[in-house]
Amino acid sequence: MAFNKTLLEQELKKGEELQVGWPWRIMVFSAIVFITTAGIFLGAEFGFKTYIKSQITQVDSQIDELTRSIPEDQQKSFLIFSAQANNIQKVLNDRYNTPSIFDFLEKNTIKNVFYKGVTFDAKELTINIDGIAPDFNTLAQQMEIFRNATSTISKASIGRSSAITEKDKSGRDLSSSVSFTAVLKLKK
C-alpha cells in the first residue's frame, strides 16, 4: 500500500515539475529561434551574398577575357569586311542593268521609227522617248509592240504626237512624219 502511495505521489510531483519547466522550455526555444534567425541573417549577408558577388566578378572577368581573345583591330576590320559584303550585295541587287535598256529598244523598234532622245531613270524605272515615226499608223504599231513586251514593260503611253511636214523652197510638201514622245514604265 505504501508502495502505491509513493507512485501516486511521484505522478503528482511530475505534474508540478512540468508546470515549472514550461517557461524555461519556451525561453530555450525562443533563444534557439533567435540564434537561428541571427545565423541565417549572418550567413545570407556575409556568406551567400559575398559568394554571389564574387561569382559575378568572376563571370565579368571571364567575359572580358573572352572579348580580348579577338584583338580589337581584327574585330574592326572584320566588321568593315562584313559591312562591305553586305553593302556590295545590296547595291548589286538593287542596280538596274542599264545596257539592257538599249538592247530592249533595239529589239523592239520598227525599222522606220527613230529616236532623237532617250532618257532612262532608274529611280522612277521609266524610259522617256522622243522619237519620229513615218506616220500615225506606224506609231500605233510601235506602241503596240511596247505594250506587248510585258516581260519588261508594265505600261506604255504616248505623251505627245504631231505630224511634221517638210517643204521645199517653193513650199511644196516633200515628206511628212510624226514626232512623238512616249513614256515606258519598266517592271522591277
Place this chain on the structure above:
Amino acid sequence: MIFFIGSLIIYVNFIKPTYGKTDLLRGELETKRQQYADYKSVIDRLKPVFESFQSASQLQQSFSSMLPTNPMVPQAVAQLNGLASASLMSINSININELAVVSQKSTLLKGAGIIDLNLAISSNSYESIKSFLQNVESNIRIFDVKRINVSKRDNTNSFVVNLDVYGYYQAQ
C-alpha cells in the same frame, strides 16, 4: 519573449531585405552567366571565320576595290574618264555631290556612302555609248547609273550623253 521579438525584428529588418538583395544578385549572376554562354558560343563560331578571314586578304582587297573605305572621289573620276576614253568618248563636264550615308538596320555594320557624279559626255557613235555603259557596269569599283539621257545632235552623227552615276564607298 524578448528573443521572439528580437527574432521577428531580425527577420523583418535584416533577413527580408537581404533576401531581396540576394535574389537580385542571383538574377544578375544568372544573366551574366547566360551572357557569357552566348558570347562564348558566338566567339567559338566566329573564331574559324576570323582565322579564314585573316588568310583571305585577296578577298578583302577585292572588296575594298569594289567598295573603298573612303569616298576616293579622284579615283572615281579617273576611272570614269578612263572608261570614257576606252569607248572613244570624251567627258565635257563633271559635277560631284556627296550624298548622305545609307542607313542600316544593324548598328554594328555601317551603310554605304554615295558620291553622285553628273557627267556630260560627247560621243560620235551609238556603239560607243553602249560600250561605255557596259564598261561602267562591269567596272571593279561599283558604279550605278541612276539616270541617262542620250540625245542626237541635229544634222550630225554625234550624241550628247548626260549621265547621273552613283559611286559607292564603305562608311566607317
